[in-house]
Amino acid sequence: MIKLKxxxxxxPTGVKALQGLNLEVQAGEFVFLVGPSGxxxxxxxxxxxxxxxxxxxxxxxxxxxxxxxxxxQLPGLRQRIGVVFQDYKLLPQRTVFENVAFALKVLxxxxxxxxKRVRSALDLVGLRDxxxxxxxxxxxxxxxxxxxxxxxxxxxxxxxxxEPTGNLDPETSWEIMRLLTKINMHGTTVVVATHNxxxxxxxxxxVVTIDxxxxxxxxARGVYSVGVN
Amino acid sequence: xxxxxxxxxxxxxxxxxxxxxxxxxxxxSWVVVMTMAVSLTILxxxxxxxxxxxxxxxxxxxxxxxxxxxxxxxxxxxxANDIQAMDGVREVSIIPKDEAWASLQKEMKGRVRFDxxxxxxxxxxxxxxxxxxxxxxxxxxxxxxxxxVEDLNWGQxxxxxxxxIATFTRLIGILVTGLLMAATFAVIGNTIRLAVQSRRKxxxxxQMVGAGEAFIHSPFLLEGMIFGVAGxxxxxxxxxxxxxxxxxxxxELFPFVILNSSPMVVVQMLGYLVAIGVGIGALASWVSxxxxxxxxxx
Numbered sequence: 001m002i003k004l005k006x007x008x009x010x011x012p013t014g015v016k017a018l019q020g021l022n023l024e025v026q027a028g029e030f031v032f033l034v035g036p037s038g039x040x041x042x043x044x045x046x047x048x049x050x051x052x053x054x055x056x057x058x059x060x061x062x063x064x065x066x067x068x069x070x071x072x073q074l075p076g077l078r079q080r081i082g083v084v085f086q087d088y089k090l091l092p093q094r095t096v097f098e099n100v101a102f103a104l105k106v107l108x109x110x111x112x113x114x115x116k117r118v119r120s121a122l123d124l125v126g127l128r129d130x131x132x133x134x135x136x137x138x139x140x141x142x143x144x145x146x147x148x149x150x151x152x153x154x155x156x157x158x159x160x161x162x163e164p165t166g167n168l169d170p171e172t173s174w175e176i177m178r179l180l181t182k183i184n185m186h187g188t189t190v191v192v193a194t195h196n197x198x199x200x201x202x203x204x205x206x207v208v209t210i211d212x213x214x215x216x217x218x219x220a221r222g223v224y225s226v227g228v229n
Numbered sequence: 230x231x232x233x234x235x236x237x238x239x240x241x242x243x244x245x246x247x248x249x250x251x252x253x254x255x256x257x258s259w260v261v262v263m264t265m266a267v268s269l270t271i272l273x274x275x276x277x278x279x280x281x282x283x284x285x286x287x288x289x290x291x292x293x294x295x296x297x298x299x300x301x302x303x304x305x306x307x308x309a310n311d312i313q314a315m316d317g318v319r320e321v322s323i324i325p326k327d328e329a330w331a332s333l334q335k336e337m338k339g340r341v342r343f344d345x346x347x348x349x350x351x352x353x354x355x356x357x358x359x360x361x362x363x364x365x366x367x368x369x370x371x372x373x374x375x376x377x378v379e380d381l382n383w384g385q386x387x388x389x390x391x392x393x394i395a396t397f398t399r400l401i402g403i404l405v406t407g408l409l410m411a412a413t414f415a416v417i418g419n420t421i422r423l424a425v426q427s428r429r430k431x432x433x434x435x436q437m438v439g440a441g442e443a444f445i446h447s448p449f450l451l452e453g454m455i456f457g458v459a460g461x462x463x464x465x466x467x468x469x470x471x472x473x474x475x476x477x478x479x480x481e482l483f484p485f486v487i488l489n490s491s492p493m494v495v496v497q498m499l500g501y502l503v504a505i506g507v508g509i510g511a512l513a514s515w516v517s518x519x520x521x522x523x524x525x526x527x
Contacts, residue, residue, distance in 0.1 A: 075441045
């Protein structure tokens with residue numbers, strides 16, 4: 001599903017975010033990306049949906065070298081990737097339903113189809129009854145679940161979550177992780193960048209550790225080992 | 230079939246987004262429309278004024294006639310026919326020398342003693358009116374070349390002066406209109422940029438969920454065009470009043486000139502303003518969104 005070959009990223013400021021990084025993720029995997037702040041996790045995530053371009057190396061998503069996509073091909077890539085952020089990125093003046101439907105409206109999905117898919121996405125994240133609420137009427141965990149529903153409503157084969165529990169308390173963080181696991185069980189490849197040691201240690205999933213822009217550890221059923229070794 | 234339907238639904242979405250944005254922005258939309266209206270009123274008002282001044286100068290110019298004095302030997306009626314056949318000539322009439330003589334004697338009665346003159350000293354004269362005052366010099370020059378022409382008089386200095394005024398008015402008109410358009414563009418562009426700023430989250434999410442750049446531009450483009458139409462229509466009334474004022478004033482100053490006071494002039498101007506408003510609105514939106522996207526991508 002994902003293949004990074006000798007990927008380096010140097011920002012115009014001179015910061016070396018990634019250095020010669022190699023990584024492979026199979027379809028259907030669940031991967032944690034851990035590492036200290038500034039290690040290059042977010043940069044790596046951004047490369048996957050091409051919010052950033054690498055300075056050198058190849059980024060393959062679904063077998064396609066996305067560094068070679070033209071601007072016209074970019075929407076096609078993004079439609080196949082769901083993205084979740086730490087700050088939810090919901091539209092404050094729109095209801096929960098409208099926020100989730102937004103992703104489908106952009107694609108010109110029919111009203112009936114849209115209703116059906118938004119409902120089932122909201123069902124999955126357990127927010128069916130909050131469809132008519134505005135984001136500010138919801139808790140942080142609920143808002144993150146809306147953002148999750150929006151990311152999966154178009155049933156993408158790949159879901160990327162950048163610090164999805166960064167603003168949430170431990171209990172709510174667990175809820176979100178359970179949801180991500182559920183989505184993964186439906187066949188979606190999930191990549192989660194996180195600082196949350198508690199979650200990583202208890203989930204026993206593949207853990208990729210990055211430090212100073214390099215891959216330092218790749219464990220099949222790993223734990224959060226930053227600062228440990 | 231499905232792809233066509235999809236296309237229409239996307240267009241529907243763009244329309245929905247544009248309208249929702251206009252109503253949601255509330256006072257901001259009003260600011261844009263009013264700015265647009267004020268700018269377009271100034272633009273259109275000046276345009277009308279310079280147009281009328283130009284028209285005035287020209288219609289004064291077209292009163293200029295060419296008087297052709299013939300040689301005694303000339304075949305006057307043939308000459309008149311030849312002149313009539315020339316390009317740009319509207320009307321030709323012959324003033325026979327006897328007639329001219331009689332009218333001169335009548336005019337000068339009591340002041341000059343004509344008894345001393347045995348013979349009529351005046352030549353036959355051909356009076357020429359041109360279609361377009363601009364052509365007067367060329368027509369005059371062509372006539373001067375003709376056989377049998379003794380001399381001609383077409384108010385050279387008056388004509389030159391009027392042409393100068395007309396050209397000057399036109400130039401100033403074009404210049405000021407251009408400047409006002411640029412100013413309108415800048416003001417509208419800035420206002421719409423604020424609107425784009427206030428919706429950067431929507432733009433970001435659109436990009437994230439895989440909307441193409443053209444698709445992201447569209448609601449803003451449509452919004453800008455709607456602002457353009459609304460602004461231009463608001464200027465209609467103001468311009469109609471302004472135009473009546475200009476025409477009345479000019480007519481008072483130059484009662485002998487017939488000016489085109491038809492309301493169609495304002496209607497036509499309004500058509501132009503709607504086109505300019507829509508153009509500026511769309512262009513300003515496009516530039517603002519594009520700049521926003523570029524900045525984001527770098």
